[in-house]
Amino acid sequence: MSPGPPLVPTRRRALDDLVGSAARLVLVTAPPGGGLSTFVRAYAEAAPATHRLLALPWEDAPGAALAGRTPAAGDVVVLEDAQHADPASVQALVSAARAADGPVVVLGWRVPGEGLFESVRSAADTVVALDRLAAQDVAALAEQRGLVLPASQVDRLLAHADGRMRHVVELLDEVPAADWTVSFFALPAPATAARAVRAALAGLTDDGRALVRAAAVLEAADRQARAVAVSEAGRVAGLDATVAAVDDAGRAGLVGVLDEHAMWIRLPDPVVRRAVLDELGPAGRAELHERAAGVVVDPAVALHHRWFAAPRPDAELADRLDELASERARQGAWASAADLLVLASRASVDAEARGARLVRGVDALVGAGEVPRASRYLTELESLRETPLRNAVLGYLAVVRGRPAEAESRLGRAWELVNPRRDADTASLIAQRYVLHHLARCRPRELVAWADRAMDLVEPSAPTAVEAAAIRGLGVAPVDGIDVALEGYRTLVGEVPEGPVAQRVTMASGWLHLAADDPDRAREELQSALTTDFLGGSRRISLWAHGWLARAQFQTGDWDDAMRTATAGLEMAQRSGMSLLVPLLAWTRTQVLALRGDWEAAEQSLRVGDAAGRDYELMRVPAALARAAYCEARADYVSVVRALAPLTQPWAREWVEQPGYWPWPDVYANALVLVGREDDADAFLARHEERAADAGHVSATARLAYARGRWQGVRGDLDAARQSFQRAIALLEPLPLRYDRARVHFAFGQTLRRAGRRAEADAVISTARDIYLALGAATYVARCDRELAAGGVNAARSQREFDDLTPQEEAVAGLVAQGRSNKEVAAELFLSVKTVQYHLTRIYAKLGVRSRAELAARRP
Template sequence: MIIERAGCVGREHELAELEQRLVATRTSGAAAVLVLGDRGIGKTALLRAFVSTTGAPTRHAQAVAWERHEAGAVLRQLLRREPPLHPSHAADRLAAGLVEQPTLIVVDDAEVADDLSLNALRSVRHRHPEIPVLIVLSATHGAPRLIDLADDALRIEGLEASAIVELAALRGRVLPPSMAAALTRHTDGNPRDALALLDELPPARWIRPDRELPAPGHIRAEVTCALADAGPAGRALAEALAVLGPGAELGHAAALGALDDPLAALDDLRSSGLIDPRPIHEPRWRTPLIATAVLETMGARDAAEAHRRAAQIVTDPVAQMRHLAAATPVPDDDLAERITVLAIQRGEDGAWAQAADLFRDASRLTSNPAPRDERLIRSVDALVAAGDCAGAGALVSTVEGMRETPLRNAALAYLAIVRGRANEAEVRLSRAWEIVNATRDPATAALIAQRHVLHSLAQCRGADLIDWADRAIELAGPDSGAGIEAAAIRGLGFAVSGRFAEAQAAYSALASTVRHGAQAQRVQMGHGWLGVLNDDPDEARSRLEGVTDPWVLGGSTRISLWALGWLARVQFLTGEWDLAMASVARGRLLAAGSGIVLVTPLLEWTAAEIHVLRGEWESASEAARAAEAEAQGYEIMRVPTLLARAHLAEARSDYAGVRRILAPFAQAGPGSSLAEPGIWPWADTLAGALIADGRLDEADQLLAPHERRAAEESHHSAQARLAAARGRWHGARGELDQARGSFDAALAQLDGLPLRYEQARVTFGYGQTLRRAGQRRDAEVMLATARDLWDALGARTRVEAADRELRAGGVRAPQGPRTAGELTPQEETVAQLVASGLSNREVAARLFISPKTVQFHLTRIYAKYGLRSRTELAARAAEHQEPHR
């Protein structure tokens, strides 16, 4: 089947990567990259787009299987003439003229290229390493002869749902989000397969996200031919594997297929190309669509009979029930009831993905409309609990069309929570609680209460969270699924309220009773989250690292996302910034794949701060924008977003911007988590901006209640941050002894804690305050220490700031009398900053002095240099830099 090219979409990252490699050949010389991806994934479209957008001179060849043994077949396309039959001579011919500008040599489907051509390309790099040429090879797998030629590989993965929507639009189809998500999941984002289904299925089919999608025609045709070539045993094994589903055991497949020699059948199937060659004893389809096509070739009756026999072979209860459901095409209320009982049990155990599948099977097999709808709603609720928002979202339109019930509202509210839609969740939860009868239906009432727990957590309302958790536990029982989930979060309610000792006691008690399975993931995550808030990074790290993978305990993507968000925060505070960015990257992928946006601002806050400190300004701005794009009504999303923006403004010495961003926080009432200094670190940042602008009374009024609260809670890092801010405040008032006392107290609070970022920040503030007070030698000790701390962390912008402070202090400058026109160290620093284009206010913020002092220094600089303006100062600086270039 021929599929028209619909364009290259969703490949911005890959295009940028290839462009970077091409540009690099100007200085590094000849290079080669292997572009790997499954069939139909869009390698050819990517290379065409790359050639089109770069405009670089290009030599292109398309290798074909039937020319695999024809020497020079690819070279003939590249040279457009008969090639020399010796690799070195061919390499010289290819390299001729490639000396002025970066050039591309592209070989598509390189795994079937002839050996002479590949050897010639290898010789190009060996004999002409200096020429600016990028060799790009595309292939479906990394054969040794290709890996040996290339520097490394760029793997092309499936497209995201947004790109599939764009592809559909290029095809003239409008896909609703739910169907785009379903199509993306079904095809693993393979554009060829997605386009084929868009062409083959009628438009009406794309408004029913609850209907299963078939295999594309070209996959069915390929599978039909391959099964014919695989022989009877290979076909029997293929059908058994397709019926048993993902993760099928070879022994079960052999039993189902009545195979005496399963390894021989496996060899037959492997030779057909339908399964990957490795691992040997764990057969895996080359693409999941192959299994769909195999089932379609079996026919409905044979497939149903195979499912009935599979139910007798497998031992897992969930697999048994799912096979029985697949073997039953019409409603069967007895079977539906048995499946529902098992679904409830798996939900109680926290295995929500399995529960979702079982509830959906039970719904299909139920004849009575009311219980049928209820079971489908429970399937949606379980999908959200498992973190599959895309799957749940595909069923929203169906659920919204059902009659209103407390369960329906609770399930839709749950989805709204993880999507960050606070107002929608509030309305639906309020309505659900209003119409539920807790006496007659305590299980549903408990579920609604538990959803209120999550809603309160996202709002950072500790007292409400505890209240709803207690209701859920009372209604469902402490050992129930809803009770355990509520208890797993209840401790965070105490923490958000500043009651850290009670929070720790709650988690210690819970950890002793919930030690295994998916529910343990929730307890571990909550306990780790508490460790972050309670200055126990080692405890937090150990607990969070074990629950970042949703598949390890059979748990929830949502829980794993929270674990990654807070693990990244721990790694940032302890100075493990590369690990923190790796955690952020994992979290971003998990969020994109699941559709959960609730955690995105937390992830991007950490990313933005690290990028700022490293001087990666554009990346910092992108992270801040990504956080803001998802920051909707929930406080747990809004606060990290504003903190990311505030730290970006602070790093640019935009203290008015810091005040504008953080000022709303100061209006929070006593019940808000913003009033808890141990939860969100904002008060010291806002106070610093107020002090920098000379608004000392406002800074004092802001700090005082937070200082009292931090002392009452004995929260060490919060007391340290606030004491450092108070030290700056005393310094701005000329109260040096009090300033020293505050900074010493701040460092004492951090003593023994592995919070390297906080230590560096406090030490730098101490040195800056001492330098402003004229205590140059003491200031140098602190500033040099801070510089070393920042340097060890890789905080380039702060190292530069410490260097400026040290120069301004003059301690490290040569001592002795100055000439009449020589600048003081402070004047040199002011001159450099003004010449770089900063305003007086910006220079003052950088050096922690007043704008009037900057103007005083500037006047003296002009007089010493005989200048009249900032423009002349900048020109003079440029002239003096020129000889050093």
């Protein structure tokens, strides 16, 4: 086997993990064209392999290179394309790897199936599934060929190729470099795939071929559809019966059947669809689109088919597309409206109308969260005559991309140019974009003022008025109270139609219920706001829902669900170009990973969600909270204070400091106490305790009470500290906030242990440990174990690092031996630095060592 091309980033990480593992039997799987050969050959080079074998379909056995001998311990055997090998050879290699002194065996299996494959997978120590490429992989493959593709084209290529390595590589090699800069350029099918599809079509019956072609045409005209109705495909294909045709096409792999009754089908991926459409030819496509226009039920899709049947300027069609787009916009179905407006622009006869419709189409694309697709039209937009609407759309795009200075400039220019009396609709749209801008700037009063302006300029049913009303409550809540905002949403729910408009209201209401200590109601509402199915609901709203649902799941202790929700949202945000929401989604991932002790993944997540001073405040806040959570899990309280200090600045007073929205004041106060800034902690706590009391916010009061207990414990007032901790526990008891309960018990136990109440501390910390263990917070389980050991009461000490030390001395010695400074040890164990120095002196004397390095060397 010859060496393959360089590995893309995600495959390189998978290879590094595999080479560094102790697995003896490894199964590597990939779909056809998934990069299996490249990966397996890279492993053979890196291992390095003692025996490199390639199974071919016309050979009886791949093992001739072993010259009849059984691989020995220490050998590394790599078999590529094991699906072509005879069963006896595969079984022999698997048995050898499973033996006590067997070799390392890596089997590359291109087409997973039943029988022997399932047996090998069950026996394998590790299964490496080479799934879809990531955006960074596509960018790397392009750079290897001297192409620097914009993010929008990377995402487009990734989606078109369905993440398949072969498709991506062939398209990068086949498409001329200049074509990647053309906005209307349609990605073709790679040559290899096109040949395979043509051969498969040729092998079908006439009915099967007609059905596949009809399905391809129906999919092409409806980007929002997840499947094609067989009844519609049959009518477009002119078939009286479809069962045999579906069976024929399915067996050839050209359609997938989605339900048990074979009523819904879809083509395998966009490449197959493109190849089928190319094989059909322009005339054949036009004929089927004409038929489809009279078959499909959705009027928007019917108009799409009309356009595709005769793609040329048509004023009447353009007007109908525009009219229907306005109707969909009133429903809040921005994805559907965007498709209609882009087609209306193409169908327009008048140049000015063409430009105006394109501007509105791009605006709708941004509203739907399709930022990469919207970005493809940037050059065309900026070439148009400057108008208020054009500037508003460019400002809107800047908002969702997380660029506040550009958004401020663009929106300011739009408002300067517009005349609200003559063009109230555009003025209302600009005002509504300002609403989003001020939401991202964490400025609730400005948000409400611009929302009122947007609503006053147009009829209450206008799309901009409805969306402004849906967001307005998020500004009302910090100023007038969450209850007032929620009452407004309850009224609004009865006034808006079901679908995407209701999605906005439900998301905002769910966010506020989370802030109001009702995570169960929040979960219900946010879960219902996740969907983007109905008429192409807003991906932007869905991303907000993902972010806050993940927080609700985190607070209630469902961390696996929180990770799934945040990860799915983060992937969607990165694909859609919605940079504004990336830090919110990365925050939950970072916190869970840090609490679980997966430091490498937590650091990576932290970098993904990082934000700078030039970014929106709504990006900087969760980025700061993620960093603080990571540093707190590391017991690095100096860094916690540094991470959260920006949130104490005046810009954060109106919203970020409001109780309930962002759980950070207790984290900051606790860190101030632990780094010795007691006076600062006292002043900070006093201000926030007053705000929480005025708001009557239960969980905020409880969190601040435990931080106050910390402060009182350091000051030596144990009775007051006990009251503060017990009050926090009582307040949290009726709430499903498991992580907060664990935090309070842990801090209470440390305070008791520091005061010498070791038996009582043992019981409280054990409670914290049980909750942390149930949550999977391995980082804090280990800290609880150190606390229990340091207390020396009922602590299991079967495995000791150092003999002849007291429990507390052993805890100090263990942390110092890990490389912690005296200050870090003091913060971790809630001791003074002087106490740590005192213990360290005694430790050195007892163990006969003179330095931290010698102490580390004494660890078993």
